[in-house]
Amino acid sequence: MRASDLLKSRPEGLYCPPGDFFIDPVRPVERALITHGHSDHARSGHSSVLATQETLDIMGLRYGEDFAGTTQAATLGETVDINGVAVTFHPAGHVLGSAQICVEHKGMRIVASGDYKRQKDATCLPFEPIRCDVFITEATFGLPVFRHPPDHEEIARVLKSAAQFPERSHLIGAYALGKAQRVMRLLRDAGYDRPIYIHGALAKLSEYYQSQGIELGRLEPGTVESGAKADFAGAIVVGPPSAFADRWARRFPDPISCFASGWMRIRQRAKQGGVELPLIISDHADWDELIVTIKETGAAEIWVTHGREEALVRWCELEGIAARPLHLVGYEDEGD
Ligand SMILES: [Zn+2]
Numbered sequence: 001m002r003a004s005d006l007l008k009s010r011p012e013g014l015y016c017p018p019g020d021f022f023i024d025p026v027r028p029v030e031r032a033l034i035t036h037g038h039s040d041h042a043r044s045g046h047s048s049v050l051a052t053q054e055t056l057d058i059m060g061l062r063y064g065e066d067f068a069g070t071t072q073a074a075t076l077g078e079t080v081d082i083n084g085v086a087v088t089f090h091p092a093g094h095v096l097g098s099a100q101i102c103v104e105h106k107g108m109r110i111v112a113s114g115d116y117k118r119q120k121d122a123t124c125l126p127f128e129p130i131r132c133d134v135f136i137t138e139a140t141f142g143l144p145v146f147r148h149p150p151d152h153e154e155i156a157r158v159l160k161s162a163a164q165f166p167e168r169s170h171l172i173g174a175y176a177l178g179k180a181q182r183v184m185r186l187l188r189d190a191g192y193d194r195p196i197y198i199h200g201a202l203a204k205l206s207e208y209y210q211s212q213g214i215e216l217g218r219l220e221p222g223t224v225e226s227g228a229k230a231d232f233a234g235a236i237v238v239g240p241p242s243a244f245a246d247r248w249a250r251r252f253p254d255p256i257s258c259f260a261s262g263w264m265r266i267r268q269r270a271k272q273g274g275v276e277l278p279l280i281i282s283d284h285a286d287w288d289e290l291i292v293t294i295k296e297t298g299a300a301e302i303w304v305t306h307g308r309e310e311a312l313v314r315w316c317e318l319e320g321i322a323a324r325p326l327h328l329v330g331y332e333d334e335g336d
Contacts, residue, residue, distance in 0.1 A: 001106040003134045003301060006085075009328055014112060014136075018105055019085035021050075023112050026330035033074075033087065035114025036098035037062070037177055040331045050074050050082075052089060054097025054212065058177065061204050074099070076125070092116040093127030094283050095178030096209060102130055110134040111297065117282065118289040119151060122189065123182045123214050129296035136326065137294060139307030140284040141262050148262060148286040154279040155186040158236065158258060161277055166234045169252040170277070173241040173259040176202050178283050180238050181209045183260050184216045186281075187236065197222035197232065199239030199248065222248075262286070291315065306331040 007016050013025035021031040028045035035041055035051075037058030042051070044067040049056065053073040060067060074080060074089040076099065081087075089099040092114055100113040111132040118127055141148075162170050174180040180202045187196060195218040198206060203221070210216055222237045232252050241259060243249060249257075259275040262282025270278035285293060290312060294302055302316050302323040309325035316323030 001108040003108055003110060006105050006108050007103060007110050007112070007134075007136075009326055011329070013330075014326075014328065016082075016085060016103055019082045019087070019103070021082055021085075021087075023101055023103075024114065024331075031082075032068075033101055034059075035092065035101060035112070036095055038095070038115070041114060044068065048072070050080065050087075052076065052097045052099050055099070057208060058097060058205070061208060062177075090128045090130050091125035093118065093121060093124060096124045096181070096212065096214070098124060098178075100128075100130065102132065108133055110136065111299075112136045113138065113293075115140070115284055116293070117285050118293065119148060119282075121151075121182055121283075122185050123178070123209060127293070129293060131298045133299060134301045134303060135294060135297040135299035136303045136305060137290060137312070138284065139290065139304045139309050139312045141282065141286050142290060142304070142308040142312040144287045144311070146262065146265055146286045147288060148265075148282050149280055151182075151186055151281050152190060154260070154281050155183070155190050157277065158279065159187070159190055159192060161256060162234065162236060165256065168254040168256055169232045169235045169237055171244065171249055171252060171255045171257055172236065172238045172279070173244050173257070173261075173275075174238055174281075176240045177205055179260055179281065180240070181206055181214065181216060182283070183238060183279075183281065184219070185214065188215065188217045192236070193217065194236070195220040197235050197237040199237070199243050201240050201243065202238060222252075294321070 012027045014023040022029045023033045024041040030047045032046040033050045044063040047069040049068040050072045079086050079088045086104040088102040092098040092100045094115045102111045109132045111130050174183045258277040260279040260281040264278035264280045303326040305326045313323040
């Protein structure tokens with residue numbers, strides 16, 4: 001069987017003709033397999049959804065319980081038969097519940113990894129390399145300039161700044177699913193034991209993470225109405241990046257703006273966004289992680305999606321690995 005007969009791009013997303021299902025479709029479809037809960041991958045309105053229990057729960061929290069006609073929970077490592085196609089979910093290390101989807105039929109095995117990273121993250125299971133014929137990789141940070149430093153070193157910079165400026169507040173911009181909880185957990189692992197103040201948009205997901213046994217310590221609402229401005233002197237506040245432009249952010253005392261993202265490697269980008277303390281913390285693989293992962297899968301062919309495809313395709317070719325960009329539309333990862 002040819003790989004392109006097992007999975008192919010369609011306007012709705014990545015489609016498997018023999019199995020008659022889509023992976024992370026961007027439009028409503030009959031049967032959707034979903035890698036993780038970020039909104040560009042997990043959309044509402046499908047007739048049926050197969051995903052890990054955590055991803056189903058996250059979709060329920062974001063879209064309401066009726067986000068799909070029917071749902072089925074995929075157990076990691078357990079194969080499900082869909083119209084004769086063997087489908088297995090494996091951890092992707094991206095956010096809680098994130099999975100790679102392995103699709104196998106007539107001797108051809110393709111792994112669609114969704115979004116992934118290799119850095120250790122206490123808030124989700126680590127990525128598991130799966131041997132396959134074709135590996136579909138993201139390339140959000142697919143340029144050699146992107147090398148993420150150890151995350152605990154980045155968090156140490158916040159704590160150092162907080163100690164240096166005890167009268168100011170530190171506002172950390174972090175995406176609501178995954179990044180925010182990872183930042184909180186990193187603060188805890190670094191020994192920070194004061195309450196962490198959070199924007200309302202993070203409350204439900206953070207509570208959900210805690211219900212799944214991921215300790216985030218004491219979280220308090222980051223609303224200035226509930227206390228005087230001075231109460232937030234020295235506080236660490238976490239909110240979604242979108243909240244930083246509005247009035248909410250201006251209520252804190254002399255805030256130092258921090259932003260946790262892989263894009264913070266690009267100094268210009270931090271500057272333009274008015275970020276004083278850029279934190280290079282990403283939930284996507286950096287260049288080295290992409291390379292290592294491609295090698296570990298042993299795949300003879302690589303399909304590259306959403307990101308800087310050209311450099312990675314070129315690298316594969318130089319290594320003697322067949323590679324091509326897979327042009328899928330509609331993926332603007334919310335969790336970079
Ligand atoms: Zn994602």
